[in-house]
Each structure stands twice: as C-alpha cells, then as structure tokens.
Amino acid sequence: MGKGKRMLFLLYTLSLAAILLYPVSTVLKIEFPSEAPAEMKFPVRAFDPYDPLRGRYVRLDPLPNEVKVPEDMNFRYGEKAFLVLERGRDGFARAVRLTKDRSEIGDGEIFVKVGRVFRKYDKKNKKTAVCRFDLPFRFFYLNELDAPELESELAALSRSGRAGDFVLTVRFFKDGLFAVKSLEIQKGKK
Amino acid sequence: MAEKRNHVVWMLEELPRLRASGLIPEETEKILLDHYRARLEAFPAPQKIFAAVLAVLGIVMVAAGTVLFVNHNWDMLPKAARMGVSCIPLGIGAVLGYVTVLKNKGQLWREAAAVFTATGAAVLTAMLSQIYHINGEMSDYIFLVLLLALPQLYIFDSFVLACLYVFFSFFLTGNGGAEAWRCGMVAAGFAPFLARHLRENAKFAVPCRYLAPAAALSALIGCAGSHYIVLPVLTLCGIFIVAGMDLVGRGAGLLKTPWLLPAFAVQMFILGAGSCEEDVFSFGSKFPSAQALWVYWIFTAAVLLLFVFIFMRRRLSEERALNALFVLLALIPFATDAPVMRIVCNIALGLGGIVCMRGGFVRRSFLLFNGGAVMLTVLTSCRFFDSDIGVLYRSAGLILLGLGFIAANVVYMKKSGRA
Numbered sequence: 206m207g208k209g210k211r212m213l214f215l216l217y218t219l220s221l222a223a224i225l226l227y228p229v230s231t232v233l234k235i236e237f238p239s240e241a242p243a244e245m246k247f248p249v250r251a252f253d254p255y256d257p258l259r260g261r262y263v264r265l266d267p268l269p270n271e272v273k274v275p276e277d278m279n280f281r282y283g284e285k286a287f288l289v290l291e292r293g294r295d296g297f298a299r300a301v302r303l304t305k306d307r308s309e310i311g312d313g314e315i316f317v318k319v320g321r322v323f324r325k326y327d328k329k330n331k332k333t334a335v336c337r338f339d340l341p342f343r344f345f346y347l348n349e350l351d352a353p354e355l356e357s358e359l360a361a362l363s364r365s366g367r368a369g370d371f372v373l374t375v376r377f378f379k380d381g382l383f384a385v386k387s388l389e390i391q392k393g394k395k
Numbered sequence: 396m397a398e399k400r401n402h403v404v405w406m407l408e409e410l411p412r413l414r415a416s417g418l419i420p421e422e423t424e425k426i427l428l429d430h431y432r433a434r435l436e437a438f439p440a441p442q443k444i445f446a447a448v449l450a451v452l453g454i455v456m457v458a459a460g461t462v463l464f465v466n467h468n469w470d471m472l473p474k475a476a477r478m479g480v481s482c483i484p485l486g487i488g489a490v491l492g493y494v495t496v497l498k499n500k501g502q503l504w505r506e507a508a509a510v511f512t513a514t515g516a517a518v519l520t521a522m523l524s525q526i527y528h529i530n531g532e533m534s535d536y537i538f539l540v541l542l543l544a545l546p547q548l549y550i551f552d553s554f555v556l557a558c559l560y561v562f563f564s565f566f567l568t569g570n571g572g573a574e575a576w577r578c579g580m581v582a583a584g585f586a587p588f589l590a591r592h593l594r595e596n597a598k599f600a601v602p603c604r605y606l607a608p609a610a611a612l613s614a615l616i617g618c619a620g621s622h623y624i625v626l627p628v629l630t631l632c633g634i635f636i637v638a639g640m641d642l643v644g645r646g647a648g649l650l651k652t653p654w655l656l657p658a659f660a661v662q663m664f665i666l667g668a669g670s671c672e673e674d675v676f677s678f679g680s681k682f683p684s685a686q687a688l689w690v691y692w693i694f695t696a697a698v699l700l701l702f703v704f705i706f707m708r709r710r711l712s713e714e715r716a717l718n719a720l721f722v723l724l725a726l727i728p729f730a731t732d733a734p735v736m737r738i739v740c741n742i743a744l745g746l747g748g749i750v751c752m753r754g755g756f757v758r759r760s761f762l763l764f765n766g767g768a769v770m771l772t773v774l775t776s777c778r779f780f781d782s783d784i785g786v787l788y789r790s791a792g793l794i795l796l797g798l799g800f801i802a803a804n805v806v807y808m809k810k811s812g813r814a
Binding site for chain 1: 478485489492493496497499512515516519520523525527528529530531532535539543546547550574621683684687
C-alpha cells in the first residue's frame with residue numbers, strides 16, 4: 206500500500222469513527238446514564254398531521270412556552286436560548302429562567318435548548334418582560350398499528366374542545382440531552 | 396459524450412467520400428476506418444444507457460419497497476435491531492469507501508462512496524432521533540450532518556457531495572436557522588474545496604463556477620444576514636465581477652463565466668434602490684448578539700481581503716476601479732449618520748456609466764460598453780420614476796435617452812468592426 210493510499214485509508218477510517226461518535230455516545234448516555242435522569246411532565250396539545258416522509262407521528266405543542274426575563278434582555282426573532290427547568294411537586298415542569306449563555310447554567314440544573322425565542326410585548330405595560338419560545342420536543346412517533354386509535358381519540362378530543370388533555374413525559378440527562386419517554390392521555394395511558 | 400460520438404459517426408461517413416474523390420488512398424481509408432470503428436465501439440450505446448437508467452430505477456424501487464417493509468415492522472423490532480438496520484446505509488457507504496480507497500477507483504466510485512457515506516451518517520443520526528424520541532432543531536441536525544460530510548468531500552474529491560453540501564447549507568440560514576458561527580464554520584469548511592477547484596485547470600473548474608455563487612449566498616445570509624448586509628453583498632459582487640471579467644479576458648465564454656451577469660444585476664439593484672431610498676444603506680433595527688457581530692466582521696473582513704487579492708492580480712482597469720469604489724461607498728455609513736447615500740449612489744451610477752462606456756469604447760469591449768449603458772439606464776430610470784417631473788416629460792426623456800443608447804451602440808459597433 207502506497208503512502209498516499211495509506212493516508213487516505215487512515216483519514217477515511219477516522220471520518221467513519223467521527224460519524225459513529227455521536228450515535229454511540231448518545232446511546233451510551235441514554236442506556237447507561239452516569240446519573241439517573243430527571244423525569245418531568247409537560248402538558249401538551251397534540252395535532253395529527255399526515256406526512257408521507259415521516260410516516261405516523263403526532264405533532265405536539267408543549268407547555269410551558271413562556272417565561273419572565275430581565276427587562277433589558279432582548280432577542281432577535283427566531284433566536285435560540287437555554288431554558289432552565291425545575292420539577293414541580295406534581296411532576297410537571299416549570300420554566301425557571303432563560304439564558305443565552307450556557308456557561309451561566311449551574312451544575313445539576315436541568316436545561317434544554319429552545320428555539321424561536323421572542324420577546325412578548327404587552328400593549329398596556331410595555332415593561333412586561335416575558336419571552337415566548339418553542340420547546341424542542343414537538344414530535345412523537347407512533348406505531349403504525351396504534352396510530353388509527355390515537356387519531357380517533359384526537360378527533361374526539363378536538364370535537365369536545367379538550368385538545369390539551371395530553372401529558373408528555375421527558376427524561377433529562379446530563380449536558381442538555383433529553384429523550385421523550387411517553388405520551389399519555391390523562392384519563393388512560395396511550 | 397454524445398457530441399463526440401456524432402463526430403466519430405460523421406468521420407466514418409466521410410471517409411469513403413474522401414477516398415472516392417481521391418483525397419486519401421484506400422490503405423489510409425482502411426486504417427482510419429478501423430481506428431474510428433474501434434473508437435465508436437468504445438462509446439456506450441444508447442441502448443446501454445437506457446438499460447442502465449432502467450436498472451437504476453429498479454434498484455430505487457426495490458430499495459423504497461424494502462424501506463416501507465421495514466417501516467411496517469419497525470416497532471416490532473427490538474431497539475438494538477432497529478439501530479442495526481439504521482447502520483445499513485452507512486455500512487454500504489463504508490464498503491464503497493474502502494473499495495474506492497484501496498483499489499484506487501475512478502470518479503464515479505468516488506462520488507458514490509462520498510454520497511453514500513454522508514447519507515449513511517444522516518440516516519443514522521435521524522433514525523437515532525426517531526428511535527429514542529430525541530427531538531430537536533432541524534438546524535442542529537443539518538449542522539451535524541454537514542460537519543460529518545465535510546471529510547468525505549475532501550477524501551473523495553466529490554462534486555456531487557459538494558452540490559448537496561451547498562444545497563443543505565441553506566437550511567441553516569434565515570429565521571429559526573442556526574447561529575451565525577455555525578454558518579461560518581460550514582462556509583469555512585467548504586471554502587478550501589471551492590478555492591482548489593476554481594483554479595483554471597482544476598477538474599471541476601467550470602461546474603464549481605456555478606456552485607460558487609450559491610455557496611457565497613448561503614454564507615452571506617448565514618454569517619452577515621443579521622447586520623449591515625450591504626457591505627459584504629457589494630464586496631462579493633465586486634469579487635465575482637472582477638474575477639468574471641478576468642475570465643472573459645482569458646477567452647472564457649459567458650456560459651463558462653456565470654458570475655458576471657447575476658453579480659452585476661445585484662449590484663445595480665442595490666445602487667438603484669440606494670439612489671431612491673436612504674434606508675438601503677442603514678444598519679436596520681435588529682439586535683445581533685455579540686457573537687453574531689463577531690462572525691459578521693470575520694466574514695466581511697474575509698471577503699474584503701479576497702476582493703483585495705483579486706483586485707491586485709491584474710493591472711488597474713475601469714471595472715476594477717469602479718468595483719473598488721462601490722465597496723468603499725458601502726463603508727460611508729460607518730463614518731457618518733448624515734443622509735448622503737442617495738446622492739452618493741446617484742453619483743456612483745452616473746460616474747460608473749460614463750467611465751464604463753468610455754472604457755468599452757476605447758478598449759473595444761462590448762461587455763464593458765453595455766455595462767456602462769445599463770448603469771446609466773438604471774440611473775435615469777430610477778430618477779425618472781422617482782421624481783416629481785410630469786409623465787409626458789419623463790416619457791420624452793426616456794425615449795430620447797433610449798434612442799441615444801441605440802445610436803451610441805451602432806456607432807460603437809461600426810467603429811469596432813462588428814456591425
């Protein structure tokens with residue numbers, strides 16, 4: 206094997222190792238976490254779009270989706286930030302604060318990266334500093350056999366005006382990694 | 396390829412005629428016939444191409460059906476099996492990659508290996524997200540996949556992957572896209588590939604000339620979109636126009652120089668709009684973060700340095716001086732808040748038009764001459780549609796100017812001997 210060929214072989218092997226690094230480390234973090242993950246619940250509204258590329262999934266609109274911020278904190282529309290969360294006594298998540306700088310988040314704090322942050326202005330009180338954001342867990346993939354059942358359940362809930370009766374349980378690992386555990390209808394598990 | 400095949404067929408038909416008219420002896424005809432028949436056989440027959448297309452379609456259908464079959468049974472598989480299935484595309488890519496590297500295969504294999512490996516990485520990451528319900532931002536996913544695709548681009552020198560890389564880099568830009576530093580990283584990672592292949596005798600020199608404006612646009616929106624974008628836009632236009640004129644000067648046709656007209660159109664649009672509206676050169680009311688500002692200035696400094704480098708490569712000419720002037724005028728808002736940009740743009744367009752028309756006339760350059768004519772047309776159009784002069788006077792003025800341009804063109808073409 207020539208020197209050039211050996212170098213290409215080595216570089217290609219390294220690039221494959223780099224490709225495998227993220228999936229392997231993520232699986233290890235989730236399957237064998239160094240600390241037990243914190244579990245939190247989020248009330249969600251669920252929609253059921255059909256998407257031939259993604260197959261069966263439910264589109265979620267989880268809460269909380271706003272938090273108070275310091276008055277001088279501005280965001281460009283669509284900017285990303287880190288949301289610090291805490292677990293309430295009922296197991297549901299509470300939004301604590303929003304920060305642009307990850308280094309401001311202390312050890313042991315549970316956080317998640319949120320998108321589409323924008324400052325919400327109150328016409329009556331312009332000093333009200335509240336930011337709205339999108340939590341990142343917005344899809345829940347379904348088993349093809351379960352999907353029709355959930356679709357009919359969603360349709361019934363929409364007709365009765367109770368589209369917010371879903372609860373999403375999310376596990377938070379170290380370093381902002383999270384994995385959705387389950388999506389439940391409050392009256393009965395799905 | 397098709398054109399060369401036609402040439403060989405024409406030659407084969409021509410040889411008996413040449414012998415019949417006594418231009419070549421029979422022996423020469425026989426030698427040439429054997430030579431060109433052998434060359435003709437080396438070309439892929441149209442039937443072979445059709446068969447190849449059918450084979451590819453068949454493979455795609457089988458693959459799609461397999462994906463749907465796996466999809467149907469997906470949830471019945473244990474997690475480990477699902478992860479294993481997700482690794483299959485990457486596995487195919489790896490096999491192709493190692494065969495290509497070890498057997499020193501040709502460009503087709505290189506393209507296939509690069510695209511399959513990068514696609515395998517994208518599929519594996521997406522499937523991991525699906526299996527563990529790790530939702531997230533699309534821009535984070537695209538950023539990761541582009542970073543992982545970058546080594547394949549260089550290892551296999553793949554043009555197809557380069558096109559895909561540029562296409563998907565647009566998904567990082569705009570509202571809700573990735574942070575500016577990520578867009579900057581993606582652009583910086585691609586720049587050496589582009590620089591290498593834009594050299595005159597490079598393998599993908601002409602296709603990369605088409606890819607370069609798209610890559611520049613993606614980098615521009617991602618790195619400079621949140622601040623004063625006019626400066627980098629005019630600088631990039633200057634780069635493409637000056638480099639494009641250099642290529643035309645070396646004999647490249649307009650089809651092989653796809654930079655000139657779009658860059659000139661954008662430049663004229665900005666200057667024309669700037670001559671009507673002061674806000675075109677304003678900093679806007681956005682709130683870029685300190686990090687975004689850093690990325691903006693690094694990107695702008697990089698394109699300014701590139702402009703200076705391209706500017707210095709050849710002797711000073713009208714188009715070089717004008718493009719430098721347009722870049723400099725974009726710096727004026729940093730020096731003063733006074734509303735001077737409308738006047739500056741009017742002067743720049745008028746001056747540019749006269750200088751280019753004169754330069755085109757003296758150097759017998761039709762391109763430069765018409766460039767100047769367009770500048771003056773933009774200026775007069777903006778002024779006539781933007782002022783309080785009556786409609787009748789404006790129409791008369793435009794007709795007269797139009798006739799003037801046509802007359803100037805006719806005189807120029809007669810003088811240059813092209814009429």
